[in-house]
Amino acid sequence: MADKSRTRTAKKRPPITREAVLAAALELADAEGSAALTMRKLADRIGVEAMSIYYHVPNKDAILTGLVDLVFGEIELPATEHGWRRAMHDRAVSTRNVLVRHRWAIGLMDSRRDPGLSTLRHHDAVIGALRAGGFSIAGAAHAFSALDSYIYGFVLQELSLPFETSEELAEVADGIVTEMPAGEFPHLTEMAVRHAMLPGYSYANEFEIGLDLILDSLEQRLPLPGWGEAAASD
Numbered sequence: 696m697a698d699k700s701r702t703r704t705a706k707k708r709p710p711i712t713r714e715a716v717l718a719a720a721l722e723l724a725d726a727e728g729s730a731a732l733t734m735r736k737l738a739d740r741i742g743v744e745a746m747s748i749y750y751h752v753p754n755k756d757a758i759l760t761g762l763v764d765l766v767f768g769e770i771e772l773p774a775t776e777h778g779w780r781r782a783m784h785d786r787a788v789s790t791r792n793v794l795v796r797h798r799w800a801i802g803l804m805d806s807r808r809d810p811g812l813s814t815l816r817h818h819d820a821v822i823g824a825l826r827a828g829g830f831s832i833a834g835a836a837h838a839f840s841a842l843d844s845y846i847y848g849f850v851l852q853e854l855s856l857p858f859e860t861s862e863e864l865a866e867v868a869d870g871i872v873t874e875m876p877a878g879e880f881p882h883l884t885e886m887a888v889r890h891a892m893l894p895g896y897s898y899a900n901e902f903e904i905g906l907d908l909i910l911d912s913l914e915q916r917l918p919l920p921g922w923g924e925a926a927a928s929d
Contacts, residue, residue: 711743713751717761721797724762729799732758759803764811766800769793772820779828780910783838786821787846787906794850801850805843826924834922838913845909849902856898865892 719740724732734755738745752758771789773782794801807814825835858864868887875884890896916922 711747716748716751717765720758720762721765724799725797760807760809763803763807764813766793766797767817768813770817773824775824775827779824782824787842790846791850791902798854801847829917829923831924841909861897868892
């Protein structure tokens with residue numbers, strides 16, 4: 696009787712595909728982090744034997760590559776109809792949102808030796824938007840590097856902060872200010888009291904302010920030799 700039950704269960708289970716394996720791996724990574732991702736845990740989540748997964752992905756490294764590709768696929772591709780600056784702004788905001796949603800991903804984003812199609816499509820679109828905006832090849836490389844360094848760095852710091860809401864931030868800041876020796880750290884105290892602890896303040900709002908500073912700088916450098924296409928061809 697038990698054998699018949701297992702047979703019926705096997706017949707009801709949808710066929711395993713590479714896409715299904717990666718979707719389950721994404722759920723597991725989001726829940727427990729990529730370090731917790733093992734073939735056995737993944738098999739248990741899907742409801743199959745671990746060996747069944749190897750028919751679709753050869754090893755954990757291939758799963759990680761597939762997961763990175765899924766994450767890149769969620770990032771909004773830059774649209775060029777409103778200019779390179781708007782394209783880079785919107786792409787940066789989208790990237791941050793995706794990385795906050797998949798907190799485990801940031802350390803893996805550019806670590807793959809065999810990137811997937813979504814990853815390649817994303818990189819190509821970013822370079823294309825910069826080139827269409829007048830950046831030289833070298834200038835596009837400089838801009839791409841500066842933007843990603845800022846995005847990844849900001850998200851790493853954001854995810855490591857000991858608070859999430861403005862109320863939690865005010866509580867943490869108040870505790871720090873209270874414990875500091877009176878008058879010893881005047882500038883830090885001033886920033887905490889007159890900026891970070893104000894009602895409605897959110898550290899996340901700093902992202903677009905810093906992003907605009909970088910975009911302003913890139914915009915100023917675009918006419919300079921080595922940055923703009925026209926200057927490079929002179």
